Amino acid sequence: MTNIYDLTRDELISWLEERKIKSFKAIQIYEWLYIHRVKSFEEMTNLKKELIEELKANFTIEELSVVVKQESQTALKYLFKLSDDNSIEAVVMKHDYGISVCVSSQIGCNMGCAFCESGRLKKIRDLLPGEIVGQLMKIEEDAKIKINSVVIMGIGEPFDNYDNIIRFLKIINDPKGMAIGARHITVSTSGLVPKIREFAEFPLQINLALSLHAPNDLLRNKIMKINKVYNIDTLIDAIQYYIAKTNRRVTIEYVMLNGINDSKECAYELVKLLKGMNVYVNLIPYNETSHLEFKKSSQKRKDEFFEILNKNGITVTVRREFGCAIDAACGQLRALGGAHKE
Numbered sequence: 001m002t003n004i005y006d007l008t009r010d011e012l013i014s015w016l017e018e019r020k021i022k023s024f025k026a027i028q029i030y031e032w033l034y035i036h037r038v039k040s041f042e043e044m045t046n047l048k049k050e051l052i053e054e055l056k057a058n059f060t061i062e063e064l065s066v067v068v069k070q071e072s073q074t075a076l077k078y079l080f081k082l083s084d085d086n087s088i089e090a091v092v093m094k095h096d097y098g099i100s101v102c103v104s105s106q107i108g109c110n111m112g113c114a115f116c117e118s119g120r121l122k123k124i125r126d127l128l129p130g131e132i133v134g135q136l137m138k139i140e141e142d143a144k145i146k147i148n149s150v151v152i153m154g155i156g157e158p159f160d161n162y163d164n165i166i167r168f169l170k171i172i173n174d175p176k177g178m179a180i181g182a183r184h185i186t187v188s189t190s191g192l193v194p195k196i197r198e199f200a201e202f203p204l205q206i207n208l209a210l211s212l213h214a215p216n217d218l219l220r221n222k223i224m225k226i227n228k229v230y231n232i233d234t235l236i237d238a239i240q241y242y243i244a245k246t247n248r249r250v251t252i253e254y255v256m257l258n259g260i261n262d263s264k265e266c267a268y269e270l271v272k273l274l275k276g277m278n279v280y281v282n283l284i285p286y287n288e289t290s291h292l293e294f295k296k297s298s299q300k301r302k303d304e305f306f307e308i309l310n311k312n313g314i315t316v317t318v319r320r321e322f323g324c325a326i327d328a329a330c331g332q333l334r335a336l337g338g339a340h341k342e
């Protein structure tokens with residue numbers, strides 16, 4: 001059976017229309033799910049009995065269960081169990097301006113970036129839209145909060161699960177769904193070029209972030225395998241295409257790895273690469289993981305790198321560090337496969 005949280009409103013409308021049921025029922029069903037948050041079809045009291053029966057025969061209302069919750073002052077990490085016993089993580093970050101949540105998009109990740117904990121476990125499977133929506137729904141219920149923004153930066157490569165991510169984006173942006181504004185949603189990719197181009201055609205104004213992490217192919221090949229498939233030139237072309245199509249500024253993520261990509265030469269190379277593009281660079285303090293060969297850059301090197309970008313006309317920010325104490329920071333998240341328990 002299908003989890004009803006997998007369906008966009010248009011998909012629900014098609015399902016209703018196939019049964020000659022009026023499409024506005026989709027709005028009512030959505031309101032029961034996303035506003036009233038009912039857990040059974042019987043509670044949808046303004047629907048006819050026959051429709052309730054038909055829904056019950058075709059769909060489930062699936063929730064994630066919380067296995068572990070860890071809390072620090074500014075962050076909350078959830079380990080969720082899925083219906084097939086696999087586990088995934090999501091992180092809640094409390095900012096002054098609101099609450100953002102970092103969701104996972106796959107169980108494990110096949111991209112195998114050398115510095116990232118999430119890639120330790122090979123992809124077991126993609127998450128369905130309802131399992132990503134479910135992370136948000138369960139967090140709002142459990143923590144009694146309203147989520148203001150969402151980043152798809154947890155475990156997994158979202159563009160390796162493109163169709164489900166698109167459905168997820170439509171569902172959470174739907175004014176009758178979770179109603180999270182497109183400008184408050186960010187998708188981060190390690191650089192799947194064809195999907196960046198495809199995403200340029202997607203009508204919602206979602207933010208795109210690119211994990212670049214190196215200014216040249218020699219270095220990027222060493223730390224991100226994906227670069228051997230789509231090198232920096234192709235990647236920059238795709239980003240330029242995306243910017244031209246959408247008129248939106250792209251975030252360039254750059255994780256600061258001590259002695260690897262944090263030299264002054266790297267900073268100047270990065271300036272050259274990005275000069276004139278409508279992008280801004282977000283320098284990410286490295287969170288140390290079980291990949292012991294990677295260490296975080298010193299404050300001095302981060303400052304120097306920052307200044308070089310800044311002085312040379314590249315807009316640059318430094319990401320605030322969240323959740324280190326509970327291993328809830330970027331790249332520290334791990335999926336636990338049901339069959340791969342440690």
Ligand code: SAH
Nearest residue numbers: 116153156157188189190211286287330331
């Ligand atoms: N797969 C996607 C999204 C998830 S990773 C991507 O790679 O973009 C989200 C971000 O965290 C990426 O920029 C990733 O490179 C970065 N990251 C991975 N491991 C990290 C670590 N240990 N410390 C800091 N950032 C890390």
Ligand code: SF4
Nearest residue numbers: 109111113116119190
């Ligand atoms: Fe996967 Fe992103 Fe980690 Fe690379 S950085 S292994 S793409 S989750």
